Amino acid sequence: MTERLQAPAIDVRGLRKRFGRTEVLRSVDLSVPLNSVFGFLGPNGAGKTTTMKVLVGLLHASGGSASVMGHDVARESMQARAVIGYLPQDVSYWRHLTVRDVLAFTARRYLDLSRRELHEQVDDTIELAGLGHLADRRVRKLSGGERQRLGVAEAWVGRPDVLILDEPSSGLDPEGRHEVLDLLDRLREHATILYSTHILDDVERIADQIAIIDHGAIVAAGPVDSFLIGSTAIYSVGIDGAKHGAVDLLRTAPWVDSIELGSDGRIEITVNDRQHAEHGLLRAFVEHGAHVTDFRPTRRSLEDTYLDLVGANDHG
Amino acid sequence: MRDLALEVRGLHKHFGKTEVLRDLDLDVPIHSIYGFLGPNGAGKSTTMKIVMGLLRPSAGRAYVFGRDVHRDGPAARALVGYLPQQARFHPYRTCREVLEFVARLYPGRVPRGALRDRTDELLENVGLAELADRRTAGLSGGEAQRLGLAQALVSEPELLILDEPAAALDPEGRRDVLGIIESLRGRVTIFYSTHILDDVQRVSDRVAVISGGRIVADGPVSDLLTGNESTWTLHTRGCSADTRAALTAEPWVTDLDVRSRGDSEIWSVRLVGDEAAERLLHRLLLDDGVDIAEFHTSDHTLEDAYLSIVRNDREH
Numbered sequence: 036m037t038e039r040l041q042a043p044a045i046d047v048r049g050l051r052k053r054f055g056r057t058e059v060l061r062s063v064d065l066s067v068p069l070n071s072v073f074g075f076l077g078p079n080g081a082g083k084t085t086t087m088k089v090l091v092g093l094l095h096a097s098g099g100s101a102s103v104m105g106h107d108v109a110r111e112s113m114q115a116r117a118v119i120g121y122l123p124q125d126v127s128y129w130r131h132l133t134v135r136d137v138l139a140f141t142a143r144r145y146l147d148l149s150r151r152e153l154h155e156q157v158d159d160t161i162e163l164a165g166l167g168h169l170a171d172r173r174v175r176k177l178s179g180g181e182r183q184r185l186g187v188a189e190a191w192v193g194r195p196d197v198l199i200l201d202e203p204s205s206g207l208d209p210e211g212r213h214e215v216l217d218l219l220d221r222l223r224e225h226a227t228i229l230y231s232t233h234i235l236d237d238v239e240r241i242a243d244q245i246a247i248i249d250h251g252a253i254v255a256a257g258p259v260d261s262f263l264i265g266s267t268a269i270y271s272v273g274i275d276g277a278k279h280g281a282v283d284l285l286r287t288a289p290w291v292d293s294i295e296l297g298s299d300g301r302i303e304i305t306v307n308d309r310q311h312a313e314h315g316l317l318r319a320f321v322e323h324g325a326h327v328t329d330f331r332p333t334r335r336s337l338e339d340t341y342l343d344l345v346g347a348n349d350h351g
Numbered sequence: 352m353r354d355l356a357l358e359v360r361g362l363h364k365h366f367g368k369t370e371v372l373r374d375l376d377l378d379v380p381i382h383s384i385y386g387f388l389g390p391n392g393a394g395k396s397t398t399m400k401i402v403m404g405l406l407r408p409s410a411g412r413a414y415v416f417g418r419d420v421h422r423d424g425p426a427a428r429a430l431v432g433y434l435p436q437q438a439r440f441h442p443y444r445t446c447r448e449v450l451e452f453v454a455r456l457y458p459g460r461v462p463r464g465a466l467r468d469r470t471d472e473l474l475e476n477v478g479l480a481e482l483a484d485r486r487t488a489g490l491s492g493g494e495a496q497r498l499g500l501a502q503a504l505v506s507e508p509e510l511l512i513l514d515e516p517a518a519a520l521d522p523e524g525r526r527d528v529l530g531i532i533e534s535l536r537g538r539v540t541i542f543y544s545t546h547i548l549d550d551v552q553r554v555s556d557r558v559a560v561i562s563g564g565r566i567v568a569d570g571p572v573s574d575l576l577t578g579n580e581s582t583w584t585l586h587t588r589g590c591s592a593d594t595r596a597a598l599t600a601e602p603w604v605t606d607l608d609v610r611s612r613g614d615s616e617i618w619s620v621r622l623v624g625d626e627a628a629e630r631l632l633h634r635l636l637l638d639d640g641v642d643i644a645e646f647h648t649s650d651h652t653l654e655d656a657y658l659s660i661v662r663n664d665r666e667h
Contacts, residue, residue, distance in 0.1 A: 071613070078521045079492060179391060206519065208391045208546045209657055220610065233521045236549040243613045258613055313588065313642040321636050326629060329647035341522055 042105060044069045044197050044227035045090065049099035052085055052251075059085045061251035062099070067197075067244070072223050074242035074259070075231040078345060082251045083231040084124060087199050090229075091121045104196050117145075120190030120226075124201040130175035134166050134185055137174060138192050145193035157192065164188035164218055180211020184218055191222060198222065200230035204237060216241050235337045239263070245337075249345050262341075263334045267292070268309050270316055272302045273328040280323035288315065355414075356381045356510045356540035357402065362411035364397055364564075371397045373564040375411070379510075379542050379557075384532060386551040386572075387544040388657060389561035395544040396436055398561070399514050403433050415510060429457060432508035436515050438499035442488035446479055446498050449487060450505045457506035473501045477531060493524030500531055504539075511535070513543035517550060529554055552576075552653040560657060562664040568656075575656040583628055585618040586645035587635065594638060603627040619649060 045067035052060040060082045067073045077083050088094040090101055092112050101108045106115035128137055138157045146153065161170050164184045169177065177185065183203055190198050203219070204212045216237055219228055232238060238245060239259060246256035255262070282302065285291050290308040297303065306312040309332075320327050357379035364372040372394045379385045389395050400406040402413050404424045413420045418427040440449050450470040454461045461469050474480045477497040482490070490498065496516065503511055516532070517525045525547070532541055533554055545551060551558060552572060559569035568575065599607050606621035622628055635641050 076522075078523055208389075209548055209654060210390055210661060212546070213654075213658060223611075233525075234547065235522055260613075309644075310642075313644045317632065317643050317646065318636050321632055327632060327646065328628075330643070331645045331647050338522060338526075342526055345523060 041069045043067055044071075045073075045101070045103050045229060047086070047090075047099070047101045050086065050089060050096050050101055051098035052082075052089060052094065053097045059251055060089075060096075060099075063248065063251065064253055065246055065256070067227060067229050070223070070227055071243040072219060072228045072241055073230070074238040074245040075229055075248070076233075076235065076238065076245055076341060077231075077248035081248045083248055084201055086248070087121075087201050087229070087231065090115075090199055091119055092116050118196040120193055120195035120198045122186045122190045122198075122200040122203055124205075126186050126189075128174040128182075128185070131173055133171050133173055134161060134177070134188075135170045137185060138188060141189050142192045156194070160188050160192045163191070163221060165214065178211065179207050180214050183207060183211065183215050187215065187218055187222070191226070194225075196226060198226050198228045198230075200228065202231050202233070204232060204234060212237065235341055239337045247341060247344055255340075255344050259337070262337055264309065264332045267305065267307050268312065269333045270304045270306065270312060270330065271333060272304065272316070272320065272330050274300055274302060274320065275326040275328055277323065278302065278320065278325045281319040281325055284319050284323070285316070290315075354381050355379060356383070356416060357542055358414040358417075359398070359402070360412050360414075362398065362401065362413060363409045364394075364401065364406065365409050371564055372401075372408070372411075375561070375564065375566055377559060377566065377569075379540060381540055382537055383556045384536060384541045384554055385543070386555035386558040387542060387561065388546075388548065388551065388558055389544075390661060393561045394564045395561055396514055399433075399512050399542075399544070402512060403431065404428055429460065429506075430509045432503035432506055432511045434499045434503040434511075434513045434516055436518070438495065438502075440487035440495070440498065443486055445484045445486055446474060446490075446501075447483045449498060450474070450502055453502040454505045460506040469505065469507075473504055476504075476534070477501045478527060493520050493527065496520060496524065496528060497531070500528065504535075509539060511539050511541045511543070513541065515544050515546070517545055517547055525550065548652070548654040548657055558653070560660050562661050567664045568660045572653060575653060575660075576651050581621055581623070582649040583618075583620045583622060583631070584645065584647055584649045585620065585631075585635075585643060586615055587618060588615045588642040588644070589638070589640040590616065590635060591638070591640075594635070594641075598631065598634060601630075603630065615644065 043066040045065060047063055047065035050060050050063040063086055075083050085094065089096050090103060090108055092108055103115045104118045108115045135157060138160055142153055142157055148156065161167055164187060166184060166188065169181060187200060187203055190200065204215045207215065219241060222228060242259050244258050247254050282294055285304065286294060290306050290311040292305040292307050295303045304316065317327060317330055355378055357377060359375055359377035362372050362375040375398060387395055397406065401408050402420055404420055415427040416430055420427045447470050450473060451466060454466055474483050477500055479494060479497055482494065500516060517528050520528065529550055535541060555572055557571050559566050598604050603623045604620060605623055608619040610617045635643065
């Protein structure tokens with residue numbers, strides 16, 4: 036499993052936020068590992084945007100603490116904000132500016148660079164965001180997906196350690212969404228990314244870790260895989276030819292709970308330890324000369340797991 | 352008319368010099384759940400508005416159960432329930448009043464004496480029974496969307512036309528809307544547009560993809576999902592860079608794309624020849640430090656199919 040040798044990029048403890056009598060955050064704990072892509076999920080009104088706003092210093096917490104790259108967002112607000120790039124949920128631009136103008140404007144506010152360095156950094160950002168051919172296009176002429184990529188680029192132009200993106204892919208058509216996700220994928224080696232979304236299939240594709248917030252508290256958090264496959268996993272194996280040697284061997288393994296042979300040549304193996312299964316299952320078949328046509332754990336969809344967790348909380 | 356709920360032939364529409372629809376044909380079989388897909392601006396809403404008589408086509412015809420939507424407009428529309436993309440309701444009307452108002456637009460479809468029962472039943476079905484007498488101004492986004500569905504259903508239509516019924520909803524809201532659509536299967540024909548292709552894959556029987564004002568692909572969902580047999584997906588851990596480089600150099604490996612997820616990697620490998628997959632497995636498992644959690648030919652999703660259709664069309 037992932038080792039926690041490094042301090043998390045974002046560390047939130049017991050965060051609370053009230054607006055008048057309405058308690059929006061009741062107690063939020065978040066630990067976003069360094070260099071992860073972290074999906075922040077939850078129903079509308081659960082507290083995702085509020086949490087993000089506290090992190091970027093747009094709201095003061097009513098209680099608890101939050102730090103980004105070790106800087107407390109309340110006591111060391113300036114240092115914390117210096118390491119964050121932020122894309123708010125509904126961002127709007129001055130319509131007549133070009134893509135390059137927007138990024139140069141933002142870069143000048145955040146970076147103390149010579150003119151030439153600034154231009155280089157803006158150009159690099161435009162390139163990374165896949166907006167090279169649109170650098171001199173006015174914002175009002177951009178498609179939804181292009182505009183969202185400009186938003187992510189703007190958050191990235193100051194080269195922050197942490198990107199906080201509030202629904203970067205909402206309201207886009209599939210191509211637009213795909214382009215935004217590809218961009219996040221390109222950014223993953225440069226920064227830690229915390230982003231909120233409602234498209235759970237996208238999260239399955241791109242995120243390393245997720246947290247689900249409901250009614251102002253985190254109801255589940257962990258690596259994406261832990262939501263898709265339980266610790267007791269069922270692996271389904273398709274085999275051509277000899278398989279009995281391997282099956283006999285696996286029956287003796289302590290991490291195998293049961294083996295079922297299907298009439299269609301498939302084998303279903305229930306294990307109680309995924310680490311061992313990932314190391315030993317395929318090996319057992321291959322070493323016994325079986326021809327494996329496919330091998331995969333039965334997964335739940337993230338959507339099923341999410342709806343169980345969020346639904347359960349409603350009636351709790 | 353050959354069991355079609357909706358038939359569109361050679362539809363053209365231009366606004367001034369802008370050509371929005373160019374020779375569009377559609378066949379929506381009775382009782383199908385038909386997904387209408389395409390980029391923003393491709394012409395989905397325009398098509399729907401023409402069918403509803405809200406726009407006049409520049410050329411071409413559309414028929415609802417054989418009735419021409421222009422020459423025989425009232426008779427055609429009597430059979431259709433419609434949810435526009437951004438449904439707005441009178442803020443001071445209650446949910447029940449909205450439904451009663453819409454029902455009166457369909458004289459003869461709902462007998463006066465049955466109206467109360469009909470609205471009660473609908474509000475129950477869309478989960479708004481407790482909010483029946485709430486003013487629409489106080490509804491959340493998800494609730495308003497469900498009221499929109501209910502008003503589209505109040506006339507007991509035989510064809511439902513829904514313009515992005517699930518857009519901007521959170522996962523629970525989307526599940527509710529899909530659940531309602533699913534519950535009508537076999538009784539009502541549903542023609543709906545959406546950007547959430549994973550949802551389409553779950554509930555639709557057939558889809559059409561529109562791009563640049565024309566249909567560029569249509570058919571049963573399963574037809575679009577024929578996978579690519581030569582690309583394999585591997586979830587693996589512990590493979591050294593040397594091993595990977597050696598594999599990439601093999602003549603039977605034509606392409607190797609690696610994405611990292613936490614401490615594992617997801618490989619997408621294109622292989623040549625019958626034995627290649629087996630060879631790949633053997634080579635990887637030689638190293639005792641390598642674990643493999645998944646190994647199979649790549650799943651082809653509707654999203655993959657859609658993206659390649661739309662991108663192909665752009666290039667021509």
